Amino acid sequence: MSLAAETVLELDLGALQHNYRFLRSKLAPAxxxxxxxxxxxxxxxxxxxxxxxxxxxxxxxxxxxxxxxxxxxxxxxxxxxxxxxxxxxxxxxxxxxxxxxxxxxxxxxxxxxxxxxxxxxxxxxxxxxxxxxxxxxxxxxxxxxxxxxxxxxxxxxxxxxxxxxxxxxxxxxxxxxxxxxxxxxxxxxxxxxxxxxxxxxxxxxxxxxxxxxxxxxxxxxxxxxxxxGYANEASLDKQLKPVMRLKTVISQLHQLKQGESVGYNRGHVAKDAMTIATLPVGHADGLPRALGKSVGSVILNGKHAPIVGNVCMDMIMVDVTGIACQEGDSVEVFGEQQSAEELAKKAGTISYELLTAVGGRIKRVVLR
The missing domain is CATH 3.20.20.10 (Alanine racemase)
Incomplete structure (x- = not known):
């Protein structure tokens, strides 16, 4: 099964090694x-x-x-x-x-x-x-x-x-x-x-x-x-590498007409025709509800796709209008292109909370 087949949390041990050595370099030998x-x-x-x-x-x-x-x-x-x-x-x-x-x-x-x-x-x-x-x-x-x-x-x-x-x-x-x-x-x-x-x-x-x-x-x-991979300071964050990357996949694409709505409580109403993608990750997996209603976004083919409507327990919907994509494409929630700190700030929280909230049902994939 390819990584684009499900939601996974990648653990990059090369990044862990880099961060360990960077921090060690700040210490006296003893x-x-x-x-x-x-x-x-x-x-x-x-x-x-x-x-x-x-x-x-x-x-x-x-x-x-x-x-x-x-x-x-x-x-x-x-x-x-x-x-x-x-x-x-x-x-x-x-x-x-x-x-x-x-x-x-x-x-x-x-x-x-x-x-x-x-x-x-x-x-x-x-x-x-x-x-x-x-x-x-x-x-x-x-x-x-x-x-x-x-x-x-x-x-x-x-x-x-x-x-x-x-x-x-x-x-x-x-x-x-x-x-x-x-x-x-x-x-x-x-x-x-x-x-x-x-x-x-x-x-x-x-x-x-x-x-x-x-x-x-x-x-x-x-x-x-x-x-x-985080140091609570932007300049230092650039010298570290995120160990964890949360990735998911497009389950389905929907074409919406003007006036049609998305998700529970009609959390988003289309002002114009739009394309939305449904992703299999939700607040049960650690994504705060606060990221919904276009507050947060994911990265799809190098572009930000806003989370529209309310975050569901097991799914989110994102606006992919104008982004070339198809069902089965891999999506980054946080990682290299959008750090956990960046996404956390959008939800009014910190990277610690976003990282530690990643649910146990998400598969961990170790990269060496």
Whole structure:
């Protein structure tokens, strides 16, 4: 079956390699890299991406939840994996898969300490999350030092890293705020290093932080969206390559007369005679309803074809008037000719949301 026969999400591993090497080039030789592969590798395929990054030489992986890390272990991933938001109900699975928890609260620390003691663990690696201003998860800076002290005294645990999360590293208008976050982290870092194990490392920067705050690379950097081809800045996006390309196919062409309508609730009424194409991809596949009514478009034979009417669950209709095409032609929703960031902006959202929303029923095709 050819790629033009159905809706597919292409995963370009050559683009992933390019992005990895580009980001590596921004680091000092001794600085390590953690790749974020949560949410099914930002909507792609976590197993494929994680195994490729493992081959490329990435140092660490991160996922949001224990189940994601367990899935990667079962697929053969051997790299250390940080779980950013572990839940007490999954401690047993986490330890059985050698996943390393981010400890972000006193309650979580107490619960995991009790679990580790009961399981007779020895120096199990944990990571302390410091809240310096994002106000999502994490200990306040002063509390972090107390937590580190408790870990240091506990034979069952070992402090492997301490990290914070920058709230606005891509926004130059928020530079002062970002520097305050880094200052708060720097103030407690010497004490945390003293309490860490012999493999201890500190980290703070995300993709935008890697580029904009090289002084904050510390021992390791975290990158997610940059690996997938986006850097939250147009000039940098041009130096990266989109890993994911969502493609579909023309199922049927219709000729409409003036006054005829398209789709549910007559979302579009033809002002003149027009040709529309129906494509087998819809909001169940991750295309926001906000892209309908000519807000968004797809690329067909090098030209933009506006999405007309309302986005349906399984289909969209696009205006192909004046575009030479036929049933069975391949169509790009996002990728090389129209980036996910460009399409997301039309819907009033961001590339992260568009990428991670790509539905599981869409076939993933790996390109090497």
């Amino acid at each position: 600085c390590r890299m953690l790749a974020v592969v949560k949410a099914n590798g930002y909507g792609g395929d976590a197993t494929t991406i994680a195994l490729e990054l493992q081959e490329l030489g990435v140092d660490y992986l991160a996922v949001a939840y224990v189940s994601e890390g367990a899935f990667l272990r079962d697929a053969g991933v051997t790299l250390p994996i940080l779980v950013l938001h572990p839940q007490p109900a999954n401690f047993e699975l986490m330890v059985s898969k050698c996943l390393e928890p981010s400890i972000y609260s006193e309650r979580l620390l107490n619960l995991f300490t009790q679990f580790a003691q009961a399981q007779k663990l020895v120096a199990y690696p944990v990571h302390l999350k410091v809240n310096t201003g994002l106000n999502r998860l994490g200990f306040d800076p002063a509390e972090t030092v107390l937590a580190a002290t408790a870990i240091q005294k506990e034979d069952a645990l070992s402090l492997r890293s301490a990290f914070t999360h920058l709230a606005a590293s891509e926004d130059s208008a928020e530079k002062e705020f970002t520097l305050k976050q880094l200052s708060a982290f720097d103030a407690i870092l010497p004490a945390l290093r003293q309490k860490g194990d012999d493999k201890f490392f500190a980290h703070a920067t995300n993709t935008s932080g890697i580029i904009n705050y090289p002084q904050a690379h510390y021992d390791l950097v975290r990158t997610g969206i940059g690996l997938y």
